[in-house]
Each structure stands twice: as structure tokens, then as C-alpha cells.
Amino acid sequence: MLHIYCPYCGENRDQDEFKAKGEAHISRPLDPMGCTDQQWGDYMFFRKNPRGVHHEMWYHVAGCRKFFNMTRDTVTYRIYETYKMGEQPSVTAESLAGGQS
Amino acid sequence: MSTVSSKKSASRKVAQSNRLTRGGRINRNKPLKFSYNGKTYEGFEGDTLASALLANGVDIIGRSFKYSRPRGIFAAGAEEPNAIMQLGATEATQIPNVRATQQELFDGLVSNSVNGWPNADTDLMSYIGKAGGKMMPPGFYYKTFMYPESMWMTYEKYIRKAAGLGRAPAEWDPDTYDKMNHHCDVLVVGAGPAGLMAALTAARAGARVIIADEQQEFGGSLLHSADTIGGLPAAEWVKGIVTELQRYEDVLLLSRATVNGYHDHNFLTIHERRTDHLTDRAPLNMSRQRMHKVRAEWVILATGAHERPLVYANNDVPGNMLASAVSTYIRRYGVVPGNKLVLMTTNDDAYQTALDWKLAGRDVVAIVDTRANPTGALIEEARKLGIRLIPGSAVIDVEGGKRVHGAVCCSIDATGSKVTSGKEVLTCDTIASSGGWSPVVHLSCHTGSRPVWNDEIIGFVPGAAKEQRLCAGAVHGVYGLGKVLEDGVNAAQQAVAALKLNQPEVELPSTFEPVKSPAMALFYVPHVKPVSRAPKQFVDLQNDVTAGGIALATREGFESIEHVKRYTAMGFGTDQGKLGNINGMAIAAMTMGKTIAETGTTIFRPNYTPVTFGAVAGRDAGHLFDVKRFTAMHKWHVEQGAEFEDVGQWKRPWYYPKAGESMHDAVNRESKAVRDSVGILDASTLGKIDIQGPGAREFLNRIYTNAWAKLDVGKCRYGLMCHEDGMVFDDGVTSCLGDNHFLMTTTTGGAAGVMEWLELWHQTEWPELEVYFTSVTDHWSTLTISGPNSRKLLAELTSDIDLDKDTFKFMDWRAGTVAGVPARVFRISFTGELSYEINVQANYGLHVWEKLFEHGAKYNLTPYGTETMHVLRAEKGFIIVGQDTDGSVTPFDLNMGWAVGKNKPFSFLGQRGMQREDCVRDNRKQLVGLKCSDSSVVLPEGAQLVDNPKHPVPVPMLGHVTSSYYSPNLGHGVAMALIKGGLSRMGDKVYAPLRDGRVIEAEICSSVFLDPKGERQNV
């Protein structure tokens, strides 16, 4: 069971309190009606499934009811960081590969 | 011969014949009676079931899984493969899969062997087993059961019966179980020498420590050790350490507590057996077992090592045992499990067993050492005692069936790969073997860390740590008492440093370290015949896996060790490869000409030893299994004899049967009462979300498919919610309470999901809208009165709400007072009748409900439940989301295009999705009504519909019935169905072929069966 730091509550809590909501940073097209079926399909259905570093959205459903983002390794389950909605990750697959963080 | 005297003489003969008169950690003043396979025996306080059985000379404790060979107790702890028992004095207290070696004896314990069929001593399966063992060769699951499929049931019946799986109790578990959550700085797993020193060091540093051990006493191997520590006998030294640990407030000591699972982020589960050693059923007010859920900053694994048996022919005959187990029985329990011992060893450690046996006053026939020139302190001691030593040799085969009669001894070459001499048969009844030690790496494997082969210690050690994990002692190959103690301190010091605590003073106690010669790596004892033709040489006793079976698997092309495991079943089940895995890997490697490091090992999974379901469930059982939600009027419904239905977690009145009424009668009466006069529904379970803020109206515009820009204060509107794919997922009425204030209602089951949906869009996409959501479902009671007399009834209870039909119109709401209580009254209708939904603060709900009945008697005010609600809404063609929709239905499919805004400036959720190519094609499934040609027939819900029931299979499907009821108001069945192109097929006949052979004919019609113009609600 993961131990997750909620960036709003400012505490580590058990995974039980959270719900995983899939890939983070998917923004809704600003002009949906201007999208082709393919563009709309990409937005709705297509998700990354990386082996390694991934950015995910989580929901503190049994806590503060806030959505937030997490950078997590899908192999080791290591959580690199959690950050608030609207913020950008400071750890990425590229930054780790490049030795920066 | 009288029964009494025969019993007496029998009991005198077998009574603890193997018990020594002195020694061991048992209390000879406290005899305990127990039964095994229906026979009564006696043991002592401090015994395990296994030690008590051995004391009584019980040789056979079960039959093996595949070959049905007699088996005896082999080990003394968690690694025991054979002595798997069924416990329980009553049906309700049955427990399967208990290792006799881990079950403490108590007075009245009832045990049975599980895998004897028909019993352990005479077993039918042994004839099948002896018939060549061909019935179940390795891979038999894959081979035998591929064909013919019809025989599966036959095979399974007998295999299950013979397989020794035990059985679950057929009655409710009378005991309670609980769970506890902990956080700690350091969790020490295992309270042997390494674990105790680690815990002591961490405790002295002021860390919050939990130390858990599976045994009833702390000490691990020290409980049967001949060593001294700091000048004290080992067990005495343990007592001192435990006493100090108990003094610390922040140290929790858990005995009889197995750390069974090591999960992500240092989360570990500990299964504590609190009363299993006391009685069959837990004492009153005490939970039987407890699951500790621990989140540890640091974990120190001090799980020690299991001795590895040697693999030789017929090494499963009762009387073959692990060398260290024999020592444990002698030293800890005062039990010598035989008279004449042959010890076979690859190392010095096992010599202690021969010494213990000799000192117990019994005969050591010989020590067979696989090494050509063993030297060392223990070897000298054995020589001094006059024990015969046969170096450079091995026991290659065993004579005997139900008990060992002889050990077949031959010389072997220096690598242990072939037999180099003729045989000598050593007459004996016990063969103890030791192939060295296998570190207990199970828990470290749970974290995904693959064990690494270490040639020096001839074993696998934990791989690199995936968590904040340290190891201490034998678990990572550190042997020798002094080194183990030091290693425990070292591990704790690392944790203490990482925790930024001050290093405490810890003195290492003195120990005596005998000089030892190197061990020999031997995983398979050669026979004069090759592996494939030698008598059975067992690797995994629990799963009946032989060296020949593993060789066969590799010959058949299974080269990955994971495949070999699955093909042979090695390490399966409750055993989890504790004894056999390393030998098995080595034999696989040997037959493939590889090294062990190259083939690697399989991974061990949780749980380390079996856990009861009770401990997993804890208190979440019976009436506490799930949350139940009740409305404020629940008591009234119960008093009126309502039948209830579960809607999500809610208990909702289903119908209110009067004396002698069937459900059908009750629903017909309730349905007619509403349409004829007035009925009342407890609608409090509807989801209610209070929405406030300057952005509230715009937010509704984006969330709902229809327009909200112009909804005035005092007005209500029905809306559909769609996901981005354009499919309906909830519906409900939202009312404008103020310019920036709305009350949204959702379906009963969908409330939580809608709340999350609103938060999701607000927090992630539209944070610029200032809007706040509050769940108020439980704050309000909703009392719906419906029917032509509802206005008259309401008028009697309110003086400040103008009910005039032209001022308080359909889809209006008013605030005022009802029955003396502040109320919001919504004129909305889910029945098609004149209806008012009266919302009052929940704690007034019952009061208003009862007032309505006081005044309603003269109108025949009738309570109705969810079933009548469904009938009435179906008569009107109103949908239930989740019943008439299934996540693949757009508003247009529901013929509810009127609820989709055409000119909304913001592209609302679902708008683009419902315009996708597939969503706008013809011939989509559409919601229509169905009327059966035979008016007395009610279609079953879920029935599939076809155009031509005589069409050869496969018959093209049109769709299915989503809702169907008998309408007492119309005198015929009413149904709704999703049918391909249904909206343009009005008047067509379709058919529902049923399972019982009937074919029901129905006509597609409008889904609005009653009052299509809506006149009844506009009065």
C-alpha cells in the first residue's frame, strides 16, 4: 500500500484514502466542436502507459477532496513528488535520464 | 479381553514413550489431553502439537499429495511440509492448514490429519500411487486435464479429497478478530539473536520499535541452543534482553505474531494469534487473532535461516527428518523422536544433533559426512563420545515403508556427483539430514527484490533493498553466534543514524565460537541409478515433487525456473518452497548444465504462512461488513412492516405489504392509490448537492446538457449529465434557490460519483469559476406526496405557501412552513401526477411524515415504496439511469434530444462526444415502449429481442428489455426496451424468445403509456 503525501493536507496518508485517476496533464481542447473525430478520440481515450516515470492524477477522496498530481515510477512504485493542480512536475523521465532533478 | 483393560494397556504402551525425563522448556507438572484422529493422547504445557505427537511415538501424520505415501513430522517450525492439520472441536471452529509444528498444545485440542483418504494408516490412494505413479506425472495438470474435459469433475472430486487441502468450517465463525494500525521507526522481524540485539540497540537510542516473532517465546534458535552468551545459557540471556525491552514505553513486543507480508513503502502486515494456544474458541471478550498493519520508517529483517534437507532416495519415509529439528525436539521439548539415529551432513553444524541424541541416552549408529576429511571442534567431540564417523559418504537410499528401517550408505566422490563404492545398510529408525542453511529471504522477495546466489554461504541472500530495509544475521548469510549478535547491532546502528538519533552504548556479550571446517555444496545425493530411474528422491515433500520430476521438466524444454516451478508445482500452496526450493533450483541447474546463479530462483509471495480469513476481515464482518444508511423515517417504515431493498448503501422501503398481501397485491394497491387519491414516498435518499458562488450558473451550463442561463429563482429544471463520450451517466432536477445558489439532486446511487465529477471539472479545468459544492443529502428529508389529492393534503399543513395552481406552477419551488417546520416544497413529479416534494431538515422528517398521515387518513394517504415508484414512472416512460441506460446511450438514443441545448455558447460536457460518427449513425439502439400482444403477459427484464425467432442461429439481435412491470392502472404490462432503430419502427412486432421455450410477441410503441399530454400533473 502506497504512502502518499497530499500536497494540500501536507501529510503522508495511506493509499486507502486516495483514488487513482489516470494520466495527469490532459487538458480539454478549448474548441471541442472544432476537433476532428480523431483529435477528440485522442483526448478522450488515448493514454500513456510508460514503464518507469509517470505523471498521474490522484484524488484525496477520503481526505480533503482535492485533486493533485504525482510523479511515480510504475516499476518500483517510488513516488518522486506530488504537486498541486496547475503546477508542473520538477522530476521527469528526461530530467532523471539527464542526471538533473 | 475387556475394552477397559485393552484401553489401559494400549495407553500405557504408547504414553509418551519418546519423552525424556528431564530437560526442555515444557512443564511436566501440567499434562494436557488432546486428540489426534479420534484418539486421545497426553502432552505437556509448552509442547507443540508436533512435539506431543512425537513424544507419543506417532509416526504417520498424513499421506502425500500425489503419491499418497505415508509421511511423518519432518521439521520443527514454519518450514514443516508434512504435518498439516485440520483443527477444531466443533464445526464452527474448524481451521484447515495448521502446521502441527506451530500449534501450541492446549487441553482439549482436537486435531485430524487432512490428507489421508480414507485414513492416514491405510490409504487407498497408495495403491494408485504405487501403480507406477503414472496417474500423476509432473505436469499432470497440463497433460491429464487437457482431455477429455468431461472427466474433469471426476478427477477433481478425488484429487481434492486426496490432496490434503483441508476444509473450511461450514458454520459461522463464532470468534471475533480485529486490526490495529501502527507507525514505528524500526520494525524488527524475528526475535532470534540478531533481532534481539537490533531491537535492543534501537530501543536504547529512543526509537519507536516493534519487534515481532512467530513463536510463543522470543529467542528463536536460542531456545534450543547449547550455546552460552555472556556466560549465561542462551535462553537465560534472552530473558534478560526481553526484560529490558519491556521496560521501554515505545517498544512493542509481539510474540505469536508472524510478519506475513512486506508491501510497498514499508507497509507490513503482522498476523498475531492471541488465543489459538489457549482454547478451541477464543475466551469471551477477547479477539482470537489480530492483524497489525505497520508503516515502518525502517525494517530490519532478522528472519534467520531454515536448514536445507538432503535429497536422497525414499527420503520421505517417516523417520527422515531435518537435523536441526531433531535437536529442537530433544533440547526444547525433551522428546527424542526415535531410538537409533543415522545423521547425514555436509557441514559441521549438524554434528550437534548427534551429540544431543547421544546425550539423551540413545544410540547414534553413525554420522555419514559427505566430506572426505571433516575436521573441527564438534567433530572431535563426536569422536570423543565414540560415535562412528563415515566420511566421504552419503545415505543414498532408505529401507522401510511406514518407518525407516535402514540407511543405505555408499562412498561418493569429492564433488558428490557419483557413487564410488558398494553399499552398507545401517540399521536405524531415524535419519537426520543437513545440507546447510537457506536464509529466509521470503519477506525481502515480497518487495520485488530478487535473491542473489552467494557461493560462499551456499545459499540465496536478499537482493538490493527496494525499501528502507536492512538485514541482520543469517537472513543475509552471517553465521556464527558472535557475528550474528554484532550484525544485529550494526543493522540497528544504521537505522539509528538514518533516523538522526544518538548512537547508544551497546556491549557485545562474549560467546564461544567453535572452529569449523567448510561445508560442502550438495543439493542432490547421487544414486547408483541415474536421476530418471532412481527411486523417488523428494525435493518438495508437500507437493510431491521429485528430482526426477524436475529433470523431466527440463528435458521437456522448461528452462526458465519459473516454468519449472509451474510445471512441477514445486513451492506451491501453503509451503511456498521453504524447504525444497533451493535444492530444486540446483537440480534444475545441474540437469541443464548451468550454475545456480545462472538459473536463479523463483520469487516468494505473501503470505509467508497461511492467514485466516477472519484475521483479514477483522471487524468488517456480519452486520459491520458494509455501511448501512437509513433515512429519518426508517423506524416508521419498519413499524409499518415495509420490505426493504438495498439502493447503494441505503435501505429503502420496497413495498408495504398489508396482512395477507403478496408483493404483487401490495404494489397494485399502492399504484392505484397514488393515481386515484394520494400516496407518499420517502425520497430522502436522492443525492442533494448545494452549489453556491458567482460561477454556479455557468458551471451548471457546462456540466448539464441543457441550458441554465435563464432559470429564475423559484424555478426547477430537469437535466441530463453526460461524460465526455456523450453518454448519459446521471440525471436529476436542479432548482434555483438564489442567483448564485442552486440545489442539485442526483440519483440515489450516483450521488458520490456526481460529487466527484463536479469537483474534478472545477478543480482541474475551470478553477476560474468561483463555485462551491457541499453534499447535503443527509441534511434534508424528502417527503414526496403524489396524486390528485396531494394539493388538498398539503394545504392542511401549510398556511404561508400559496398553493394556487397558477402561482405555484409545475417545476416551481417555494419556501415556507409545513407542519410548523421550515420547508422547501418542490412541485416536481416522477409519477406524472400532481406532486410535491417536501424538504425539511432531516431531524424534523419523521414529525412532518406523521403529521401528513394524521391529515391524510381521509384521502387514503398510502405509503409506497420503490417498486411502486418504478411502476408509476414506467407508465409515464420516465427513465432510470443505470437501468434504462448502460453507459452506451446518448440523450438522443433516449429520445430526449429536447434536454440537449442547441445554442449554448460553451461546449458542454458530452456535446462533442455525442457528435462522433458512431453516435450519429442510423440504427443505434433507441429507447422505446413495448406492449405485449397478450395483455396478461409481463416481459422479463433483460429479455433479448429479435425480428424473427425462427431465424437459424445465430439470430440477429435487436436489443433488450430494460424495464418491465405490470400496470394496474392500465390493466396490462408496460415495458421499455433499447431497440436498433426503434424510434422509426413504431407499430412493428418484435419477439422475445425466452429460456423456457416461450416466445413473447410485442409491439413497439411510445414509451409514454399513460397521459401522454401530461395533463394529470398540470392541474
Ligand SMILES: [Zn+2]
Ligand atoms: Zn488532502
